[in-house]
Amino acid sequence: MAPQPRLEGKVAIVTGGASGFGKGIATKFVEEGAQVLIADLADEAGRGVAKELGCASTVADVTKREDWERLLKEVVDKFGKLDIVVNNAGATYNNKATEDVTEKDFDLVMTVNVKSVYLSTSVIIPYFVGENIAGCFIQIASTAGVRPRPRLTWYNASKAAVINATKGMAVEYASHSIRFNSVSPVIGSTGMTHLFIGKPDTPENRKAFESLVPLGRGSTPADVANACCYLASNEAEFITGTNLEVCGGRCV
Numbered sequence: 001m002a003p004q005p006r007l008e009g010k011v012a013i014v015t016g017g018a019s020g021f022g023k024g025i026a027t028k029f030v031e032e033g034a035q036v037l038i039a040d041l042a043d044e045a046g047r048g049v050a051k052e053l054g055c056a057s058t059v060a061d062v063t064k065r066e067d068w069e070r071l072l073k074e075v076v077d078k079f080g081k082l083d084i085v086v087n088n089a090g091a092t093y094n095n096k097a098t099e100d101v102t103e104k105d106f107d108l109v110m111t112v113n114v115k116s117v118y119l120s121t122s123v124i125i126p127y128f129v130g131e132n133i134a135g136c137f138i139q140i141a142s143t144a145g146v147r148p149r150p151r152l153t154w155y156n157a158s159k160a161a162v163i164n165a166t167k168g169m170a171v172e173y174a175s176h177s178i179r180f181n182s183v184s185p186v187i188g189s190t191g192m193t194h195l196f197i198g199k200p201d202t203p204e205n206r207k208a209f210e211s212l213v214p215l216g217r218g219s220t221p222a223d224v225a226n227a228c229c230y231l232a233s234n235e236a237e238f239i240t241g242t243n244l245e246v247c248g249g250r251c252v
């Protein structure tokens with residue numbers, strides 16, 4: 001007998017699903033039977049992924065409250081409910097000395113990485129509570145949030161804020177059976193990797209970065225998606241407030 005899809009009957013919003021880890025997460029969720037709405041600033045790429053996967057997509061800016069309100073309405077109108085929010089969309093500035101980080105850089109990481117989680121929870125928790133849904137939030141944080149490296153100070157701090165807020169909300173809303181977890185990948189090859197390297201983005205420099213990972217490679221969208229699938233599934237019904245490091249031993 002074929003195994004039952006692990007996310008059958010569940011409805012998910014995946015932010016930043018047009019590329020990188022988000023595309024991997026949307027792919028896995030669709031494979032496992034979820035109905036998925038990709039929410040991304042990138043219209044054409046989002047529509048391309050949705051067409052490839054047979055899911056839905058919409059243009060949204062995760063830093064805007066009105067976009068979160070529209071996303072909730074859109075997903076409920078389309079699929080009848082919402083169970084899972086994957087806050088994956090993120091941003092960084094180019095690796096640089098901390099004193100060279102501009103206010104624009106600082107605002108970018110704090111707005112896209114942290115305010116987005118504030119807004120999504122501010123808009124969607126009342127829906128989960130009001131509809132009595134045992135919903136779940138998964139934040140894509142980073143190893144940077146637990147093992148900060150030099151020259152990415154405020155990116156690191158934005159991810160630490162996400163991990164910390166996720167733990168606090170997990171305890172605060174446990175009585176409603178709403179779960180909050182984060183997933184922290186080590187460096188992988190995506191649209192933003194070149195900004196982390198801090199040296200010319202050559203295959204040798206990527207390899208040198210990846211050689212710092214005990215298991216000897218960077219993370220893939222599939223690694224991240226598998227972790228998210230577990231946390232979103234009923235198998236993880238007792239797991240809340242955790243930060244799952246998908247890092248090949250880098251955080252040890």
Ligand SMILES: NC(=O)c1ccc[n+]([C@@H]2O[C@H](COP(=O)([O-])OP(=O)(O)OC[C@H]3O[C@@H](n4cnc5c(N)ncnc54)[C@H](O)[C@@H]3O)[C@@H](O)[C@H]2O)c1
Pocket residue numbers: 015016017018019020021022039040041042060061062063088089090091112140141142143184185186187188189190191192193196
């Ligand atoms: N790439 C890595 O090495 C790495 C490591 C650890 C954590 N992360 C985290 O993984 C997450 C996914 O990033 P990725 O590496 O796949 O990069 P990526 O650049 O490939 O994907 C990011 C996606 O987010 C979208 N996005 C950016 N700002 C947005 C906004 N305001 N509203 C809606 N969508 C927006 C982009 O259009 C893009 O499709 C991020 O939170 C990132 O910080 C990445």
